[in-house]
Each structure stands twice: as structure tokens, then as C-alpha cells.
Amino acid sequence: MLHVSTRGEAPALGFSDALLAGLARDGGLYLPESWPTLSREAIAGLAGLPYAEAAKRVIGPFASDIEPAAFSDMVDKAYASFRHPAVCPLVQLGDNLFVLELFHGPTLAFKDVAMQLLGRLMDHVLEQRGQRATIVGATSGDTGGAAIEAFRGLRRVDVFILYPHGRVSEVQRRQMTTAAADNVHAVAVEGDFDDCQALVKAMFNHHGFRDQLQLSGVNSINWARIVAQVVYYFTAAVSLGGPHRPVNFSVPTGNFGDVLAGWVAKTMGLPVGLLNVATNSNDILARAIATGRYEATGVVATTSPSMDIQVSSNFERVLFEAYGRDGTAIRRLMQSLSQSKAFTIDAVPLERIRSEFTASAVSEEAVKAEMSATYKDAGYTLDPHTAIGISSARGVLKRDPATPMVVLGTAHPAKFPDAVVAATGRRPELPEHLADLLDRPERFTVLPNQQAAVEDFVRSRARAAGASRPGAAA
Numbered sequence: 171m172l173h174v175s176t177r178g179e180a181p182a183l184g185f186s187d188a189l190l191a192g193l194a195r196d197g198g199l200y201l202p203e204s205w206p207t208l209s210r211e212a213i214a215g216l217a218g219l220p221y222a223e224a225a226k227r228v229i230g231p232f233a234s235d236i237e238p239a240a241f242s243d244m245v246d247k248a249y250a251s252f253r254h255p256a257v258c259p260l261v262q263l264g265d266n267l268f269v270l271e272l273f274h275g276p277t278l279a280f281k282d283v284a285m286q287l288l289g290r291l292m293d294h295v296l297e298q299r300g301q302r303a304t305i306v307g308a309t310s311g312d313t314g315g316a317a318i319e320a321f322r323g324l325r326r327v328d329v330f331i332l333y334p335h336g337r338v339s340e341v342q343r344r345q346m347t348t349a350a351a352d353n354v355h356a357v358a359v360e361g362d363f364d365d366c367q368a369l370v371k372a373m374f375n376h377h378g379f380r381d382q383l384q385l386s387g388v389n390s391i392n393w394a395r396i397v398a399q400v401v402y403y404f405t406a407a408v409s410l411g412g413p414h415r416p417v418n419f420s421v422p423t424g425n426f427g428d429v430l431a432g433w434v435a436k437t438m439g440l441p442v443g444l445l446n447v448a449t450n451s452n453d454i455l456a457r458a459i460a461t462g463r464y465e466a467t468g469v470v471a472t473t474s475p476s477m478d479i480q481v482s483s484n485f486e487r488v489l490f491e492a493y494g495r496d497g498t499a500i501r502r503l504m505q506s507l508s509q510s511k512a513f514t515i516d517a518v519p520l521e522r523i524r525s526e527f528t529a530s531a532v533s534e535e536a537v538k539a540e541m542s543a544t545y546k547d548a549g550y551t552l553d554p555h556t557a558i559g560i561s562s563a564r565g566v567l568k569r570d571p572a573t574p575m576v577v578l579g580t581a582h583p584a585k586f587p588d589a590v591v592a593a594t595g596r597r598p599e600l601p602e603h604l605a606d607l608l609d610r611p612e613r614f615t616v617l618p619n620q621q622a623a624v625e626d627f628v629r630s631r632a633r634a635a636g637a638s639r640p641g642a643a644a
């Protein structure tokens with residue numbers, strides 16, 4: 171299966187090449203040339219399977235150039251690292267209201283579901299090719315910890331994670347800064363998440379640097395990240411009666427990767443009713459879907475820091491589909507975004523987007539009220555991100571009470587203890603493997619929000635910089 175860029179000017183790549191490329195060379199994002207589908211029988215056949223087996227059936231058609239035995243082994247190992255036997259269990263909170271708990275992996279966030287597999291896939295492909303990679307990633311808090319956990323100690327990769335200095339929770343920061351491994355580097359950038367993400371994209375678009383360092387990415391710009399996130403939409407829907415009845419999903423959204431994975435599941439044949447985009451006060455997506463005007467107004471800090479994002483990478487993939495896969499149109503929109511921080515979605519693509527996604531923004535007061543009420547009424551402790559998904563879902567449930575609503579539980583409450591204490595009066599405990607996290611020594615580097623400074627730092631630490639010189643060992 172080949173993968174094409176949303177901007178139409180980069181070479182089409184197979185799965186393994188797209189995996190290593192991260193961002194396409196024309197600045198676009200890869201997605202498959204055509205969508206594989208699963209029949210109703212194949213979807214029904216996922217019922218009762220262990221999560222890893224379901225993952226093999228859903229991801230397998232995409233990862234067609236990885237040998238099946240090696241792929242199967244990597245999937246088994248990835249999901250053996252989760253603390254819950256169901257990997258991503260469903261918990262019922264009310265009438266037709268469910269939380270899909272995606273936080274039972276090593277770093278307590280949904281990012282582990284994809285990252286535990288991505289680390290293994292990348293290591294496997296690099297090993298086979300005798301290559302190295304330098305991974306650069308941007309995080310608003312969770313991707314960074316999950317990437318560092320998945321890649322620390324690997325021989326063939328160095329990892330550089332840029333996070334906004336002072337704008338992630340203490341637990342999130344320490345998950346990035348306390349990994350005792352020489353190949354991982356936590357970089358605190360004096361800026362916000364959008365600045366970090368723009369720096370990562372700028373490094374990819376600097377082709378001399380990209381080639382010298384053999385850059386690769388682990389953000390959801392990497393197509394393999396999205397693919398791995400598709401699986402839990404299938405497992406959740408099937409355990410609620412799919413494919414024989416539709417299921418709605420509400421997704422706490424920032425970079426649009428997770429909700430895009432739901433759209434992919436639907437496109438593959440899963441009967442999904444509504445895909446609800448739930449945002450915090452950084453509501454660019456809710457505004458864009460309501461008005462057609464996508465306009466970045468500056469990131470504001472909230473109690474759900476992982477969603478403090480304005481420029482939402484994966485929206486570009488949806489625009490590409492909504493514009494009938496017209497790379498020229500996408501280049502025009504993205505040029506407008508980089509020049510004037512805004513663009514207007516044309517009427518026909520906007521209607522297509524509205525037919526697939528609903529959206530609403532949740533205020534800080536409503537997040538706290540949701541956390542407090544859910545704790546009182548259902549005895550369930552929410553993290554602030556999941557609370558946004560629930561609060562926004564309640565509006566959809568009122569309109570469509572007969573369809574099960576699954577809210578993606580994207581983080582464990584113990585990652586955000588201050589917000590949880592403020593809303594519930596109860597301090598959530600970190601699981602045992604992280605119990606001493608706050609006592610571990612930290613290592614990080616503070617850098618200005620300047621591409622040259624970040625590139626100099628990466629170049630000075632990355633082993634691939636040396637490996638790329640003629641005659642150097644792989």
C-alpha cells in the first residue's frame with residue numbers, strides 16, 4: 171500500500187518508509203492512497219478477542235510491508251506492557267454513557283497505545299536497514315513522556331522532545347526529565363506548544379538538516395501513530411453491539427489525531443454515528459467547524475494542558491479528504507495559515523466536515539464542575555481532559571439518548587493532581603511503578619524558541635549526525 175502527501179508534491183511511500191519519514195518532504199502529512207475496509211463479518215469477529223489480536227486484524231492491512239510473524243510479535247509485546255488485561259477497558263458511567271480507559275499503559279496516557287507499538291516498529295525497520303534515526307517531537311505533555319518511555323535505551327535512535335517550559339504538569343515534566351538513558355533529551359522551549367510543533371515542522375522542512383540527522387517523527391504527523399489508534403474504536407464499538415448498532419464517540423481533542431483515528435475506523439466500515447470533537451478554551455476546531463473560519467488566536471493555559479493547542483496538525487488530513495484529495499487546495503490553505511494564521515474553508519468541504527464531526531468547547535468552570543459531579547454521582551475520578559470529553563458528550567446524549575456514547579478517557583487523573591484536588595478534594599495516587607517519580611533526579615535543557623538554537627543542540631547530541639558522514643558505522 172502506498173501513502174500520499176496531503177500537499178501532493180512528495181513521493182508516494184510504502185508503510186515502512188512513511189513510518190520513518192514522519193512529515194512528508196513537501197511539508198504535508200501522509201495517508202494511504204486508498205482506504206482498506208473490514209466486512210461486517212470481520213468486524214463482528216473482533217468480539218471477545220484479546221486486544222492484541224484485534225490490533226493485528228485492524229492494523230495488519232495498513233502495515234502490509236512488515237513481515238507478518240515479526241509484526242505479530244511486536245503487537246503482542248506492545249500490549250503486554252499494559253497494566254489492565256483488557257488493555258483499553260470500557261467503564262459505564264450512566265445510561266448509554268461509557269468511558270474508554272486508554273491510560274493503562276506505562277505513562278498513563280492514551281499515547282502509550284500507539285507509542286508502544288511505534289517504538290518497536292521503528293526499531294525493527296531501522297535494524298533491518300542498518301540505519302539510525304533522530305526523532306524530534308513536540309509535546310504539550312503526554313506524547314513526550316510516552317515517546318521517551320518507548321524509545322529510551324534503543325541503540326538506533328536518539329530522541330529530542332520539545333515541551334513548553336512551565337506549561338506541563340509536574341508529573342508530565344518528570345516523566346520526560348527523569349528517564350535515565352543517554353539517547354533521550356528533554357528540551358524545555360521558551361514558548362507554547364504551537365511554537366514547539368512549529369519548530370519540529372521547520373526542522374523537517376530544512377532538508378539539509380533533515381537528511382544529515384536522518385530525522386524521524388513520533389507526533390501524530392506520523393501516519394503509523396494514527397493507525398495504531400484506530401484499533402480501540404473497533405474494540406469499544408464491538409463490545410457495545412457493533413457492527414449491528416452504531417456507536418457515538420466523544421473525543422477530547424487538540425492535535426486532532428485521536429478523533430481522526432475514529433474517522434478512519436468509520437471509513438474502514440465501522441458503524442460510527444457521531445464523532446464529537448471536544449475542546450477546551452483553545453477552541454479553534456469548534457470555531458472552525460461552526461463558522462468555516464480556522465483562525466489561530468494564541469494558546470491560553472488551562473487545567474487540561476495537553477489540549478492547549480491552536481494549530482491542530484491532523485486537521486490537514488481531514489481537509490485533504492474534504493477537498494477531494496486536492497493537494498493544491500491544501501497548499502493554498504496552509505500557506506494562508508502560515509502567512510496570516512488563518513484560512514476559510516470553502517462551502518462544500520465545510521459541509522462534508524460537518525456531516526462527519528460535531529464539536530463544542532468546554533469552559534474551565536464546566537471542566538471543574540464535570541469532574542466534581544462525576545466524582546459525587548458516579549464515584550469516578552476524571553482527569554480534566556476526559557472531563558472535557560464527557561461534558562461535551564452530555565449535549566450530544568441529550569439529542570441522541572438511544573445511541574451508546576463512548577468518551578475517550580485519554581489520561582489517568584494522577585497526571586493532573588492539582589486539578590483533581592481542586593474539583594474533588596481527593597488526591598489521586600500514582601500507580602506503583604511511578605510512586606517515586608517525584609524523587610527521581612531531573613535532566614533537561616532550556617532553549618529559546620529559535621530554530622537555529624534547537625538545531626545546534628540536536629546536532630551536538632545526535633549520534634546520527636556522525637553516522638551520516640561517509641564511512642561512519644551505522
Ligand SMILES: Cc1ncc(COP(=O)(O)O)c(C=O)c1O
Nearest residue numbers: 312423424425426427428476580
Ligand atoms: C490527555 C490528552 N487528551 C487529549 C489529547 C488530544 O488528543 P489529539 O491531539 O489526538 O487531539 C491529548 C494530546 O494530544 C492528551 O494528551
Ligand SMILES: N[C@@H](CCOP(=O)(O)O)C(=O)O
Nearest residue numbers: 309310311312313389390476
Ligand atoms: N497533546 C499532545 C500534543 C501532541 O500531539 P500528537 O498526538 O501530535 O503527538 C501531547 O500531549 O503531547
